[in-house]
Amino acid sequence: MKKITIVLAFVAVIQVFNIGCNKQQTSGSKGRSSSNIGTDTTSDFVSTAEDKPIEAVANFVEASKLVTPAVVHIRVSVNIPATYGNAARSGMGSGSGVIITANGYIATNNHVVENASKINVTLPDKRSFTAKLVGRDPNTDLALLKVDADSLPIVKFGNSDKVEVGEWVLAVGFPLSLNTTVTAGIVSAKARNIGIINRPDNKNNNNSEVGGNTAVESFIQTDAAINPGNSGGALVNTNGALIGINSAIASQTGSYTGYSFAIPVNLAKKILDDLRKYGTVKRGILGVSFPSPSGEDRFLAEQGLNPADVKGVYITGVQSEGAAAKAGLKEGDIIQSLDGVQLNSSTEFSEYVARHEPGDVIKLGYLRKGKKAITSATLKEETSQAPVAKSVQSLEEIYNRLGARFGPLTNTIRQQYNLNSGVIVEEIKRDGFFERVGIPPGTIIAFINGKPINNPTDIEKSFLSAQRGLIQIFAIAPDGSKVVFNFSLGT
Known part of the structure; x- marks a missing residue:
């Protein structure tokens, strides 16, 4: 069968939010010590840099010189699973990464390397390495790679807690197969949740670990330009200290239009350290x-x-x-x-x-x-699910507490929102939970505790397995906006 090559910028859209990663597709089939990452004691990773930013804007040049040697280009071969209405396919993807140890550990985004069958890393000096995926964490959109090399340039960690709104920052990446690029801007906001990690339109996230009730979004928002291919790059202050890992952009076109988002480095330290030690994250x-x-x-x-x-x-x-x-x-x-x-x-x-x-x-x-x-x-x-209550409540009692009844999605709705899963809220009960928090009829329930909901029976199973535990619902409102609801079925 003849293969057809399609070139596109792969940016996962949630309303106007996009993941800044390029992909070229081809059709086809225990207790943790504080002295780990980012400290200047016993860490195998980097030592902490001075956090106070240099005041003069002219020092952008010095900060750039410190950081650009340690920001790399990542190119991946990907196998994209079959989704609703689409066959499985293969292709190429690209993004950026940040060298955080001299012996070859590299931080990047989960969405850059998920489904990757092969990962290649190119340094600014044009050396190229095949990288090993040490581990990835879909709940924070972070991943850790390792290349077999020594004496590599590194980026030093700063302190994202000390970052202030209005502070100058630099975004450094390796986009669109170009050389390393640097853009400047200011911090617009901190602790931003944009609903992009635990989202139903992420077709590549089919694992039960994705989302769930442990997804964490607390982005640093900046107006520094982060374009597709910059995902996984460095956000640094004017002293060249790493304060974030670039992750997402706000756009209707897939290109930068005013807002960019980075994972704060103080969160990244813990996640990356766990991935290095255990290959997974202990929460x-x-x-x-x-x-x-x-x-x-x-x-x-x-x-x-x-x-x-x-x-x-x-x-x-x-x-x-x-x-x-x-x-x-x-x-x-x-x-x-x-x-x-x-x-x-x-x-x-x-x-x-x-x-x-x-x-x-x-x-x-x-x-x-x-x-x-x-x-x-x-x-x-962390456990895979909340403990089941010893005395099982009836399904009707659970529905009464939630205050809603559900029906299957029509094919028209699935196609309209490009959904692989979901059920629709058909009825809202007076004084029920959904009414109190303002969830109207017509809302689509896509995920419960990170698991896709394909029919009303899946909701029954989710509620019964999580009785007297915590519930997280990822929903799509009738106007198409995305929202996450957290609540408990019992005390």
């Missing part, structure tokens, strides 16, 4: 649910609270026998601080928890009925 789980960032204000208003007055994270559910339950936290508590750090959003909270491993003890300051209190919680190990 400490607190066991609480809270409103999704996009629906948080509306949810708080439904509870009679002024969102502007809620300084912290409103707990909507506590997992039975989880770390939070054992620490005495209850539904309705507002977590205001973690290890003494004031929390301004649930996105910040998710990032800070994600930096910890099972067995880590965290100190939580919280508000209950107007009174402040402090407790300590020992984080638990």
